[in-house]
Amino acid sequence: MKKISFYIYQEDLIKYETEQEYVTISQLVCDLNQKYCTANMLRLRTETITEYLKEQNYLCVDKNNKKYPTPKGRILGITVGSNTDEKGNKYVVNLYNKKAQQYILDNLYNIIFS
Numbered sequence: 730m731k732k733i734s735f736y737i738y739q740e741d742l743i744k745y746e747t748e749q750e751y752v753t754i755s756q757l758v759c760d761l762n763q764k765y766c767t768a769n770m771l772r773l774r775t776e777t778i779t780e781y782l783k784e785q786n787y788l789c790v791d792k793n794n795k796k797y798p799t800p801k802g803r804i805l806g807i808t809v810g811s812n813t814d815e816k817g818n819k820y821v822v823n824l825y826n827k828k829a830q831q832y833i834l835d836n837l838y839n840i841i842f843s
Contacts, residue, residue, distance in 0.1 A: 735773040735841055737765045742834060751810070751824040754778055757833065773841065778833060781840040782807075788823070796823060805829050 737745075745764075749756075754775050762772045779796055782788040787802035798807035806829035812822045825833070833840070 730769065732769055732771045734771055735762075735766060736770065737761070737837065741765060742837060745834060747827050747830040747834075751808075751826055752830065753812070753822050753824060757825065757830060778840055781836070781843065782833075795821070798823060802829075805832055 741764075745761075747757075748760075752760075758773050758775045758778065766772050779788060782802070783790065783796070786799055787805055787807060788796045789799050790796055797809060798805075806826035808824050808826070810822055810824040811819050813819050
């Protein structure tokens with residue numbers, strides 16, 4: 730059986746609350762998938778959201794294919810931070826504040842249906 734694309738009902742989207750002040754896009758997508766992805770549904774992918782944010786000029790990509798917030802993205806609430814993996818290695822991540830998370834949620838239908 731073919732799986733349907735990720736979908737979230739409007740009333741669920743309205744009720745969804747961001748839990749943390751700053752999250753990575755992976756954390757946001759993981760939470761949405763855990764709460765709303767069903768067995769017959771394709772999972773929402775981080776690339777879907779980051780591609781949309783690049784198209785809207787909130788993110789840019791450097792020569793090493795790393796994504797960074799543009800000035801417009803920084804105004805929205807995307808900042809660069811660091812994280813540490815289980816081996817103790819630090820790496821750079823984009824962090825999305827509540828305003829940026831809400832922007833993604835407000836535009837999720839445009840993102841998943843574009």
